[in-house]
Amino acid sequence: MDFFEAIKKRCSVREYSEKPVKKEDIEKIVGCARLAPTARGEQPWEFVVVTDKKELAEIADMTDHGKFLKGASAGIIVLCKDTKYYLEDGSAATENILLAAAALGIGSCWVAGDKKPYADKIREYLGAGPGYKLVSIVSLGYPKGGFIAHKKREVSQVLHLDKF
Numbered sequence: 067m068d069f070f071e072a073i074k075k076r077c078s079v080r081e082y083s084e085k086p087v088k089k090e091d092i093e094k095i096v097g098c099a100r101l102a103p104t105a106r107g108e109q110p111w112e113f114v115v116v117t118d119k120k121e122l123a124e125i126a127d128m129t130d131h132g133k134f135l136k137g138a139s140a141g142i143i144v145l146c147k148d149t150k151y152y153l154e155d156g157s158a159a160t161e162n163i164l165l166a167a168a169a170l171g172i173g174s175c176w177v178a179g180d181k182k183p184y185a186d187k188i189r190e191y192l193g194a195g196p197g198y199k200l201v202s203i204v205s206l207g208y209p210k211g212g213f214i215a216h217k218k219r220e221v222s223q224v225l226h227l228d229k230f
């Protein structure tokens with residue numbers, strides 16, 4: 067799929083069909099995640115892929131607005147070493163995950179990690195040490211109801227030439 071098509075297609079998908087996401091597609095998606103830019107080239111990330119239904123449900127239950135993870139085919143949990151720019155780095159990787167998934171026709175949704183009271187609980191549950199930060203959890207699955215784009219602000223409303 068063309069890059070611009072994938073960007074336009076991407077939207078948060080929270081309901082999934084039973085069709086599983088293939089292991090090779092998950093590898094492709096993580097392959098794109100780790101190509102994101104990082105401050106000082108630190109690449110502080112680790113990606114934990116969860117496909118076990120019980121584990122997905124347990125993680126879902128620890129979140130507030132991520133209960134739909136239970137119905138996902140997989141979850142990719144983005145953890146970063148606690149570096150100065152971990153949040154920017156991990157967020158860049160998360161966006162690459164979302165875009166790669168859309169390009170493969172796979173639905174996804176970013177579930178908040180960093181700043182949430184459950185962040186350490188999920189990190190510990192996954193077996194990552196205290197030197198790591200939970201940046202995000204991304205659900206993956208084939209959409210039950212298709213890709214339904216949210217209305218976005220127009221270019222003319224957000225683009226400022228030379229000065230704000």
Ligand SMILES: Cc1cc2nc3c(=O)[nH]c(=O)nc-3n(C[C@H](O)[C@H](O)[C@H](O)COP(=O)(O)O)c2cc1C
Nearest residue numbers: 076077078079080131132175176177178179215216
């Ligand atoms: C940092 C961040 C945290 C988010 N956390 C959640 C979340 O916990 N649960 C959820 O359902 N969606 C979450 N989202 C997805 C947003 O709700 C979604 O991107 C927004 O409504 C715009 O819709 P779109 O993704 O379809 O363009 C999060 C998005 C970002 C960037």
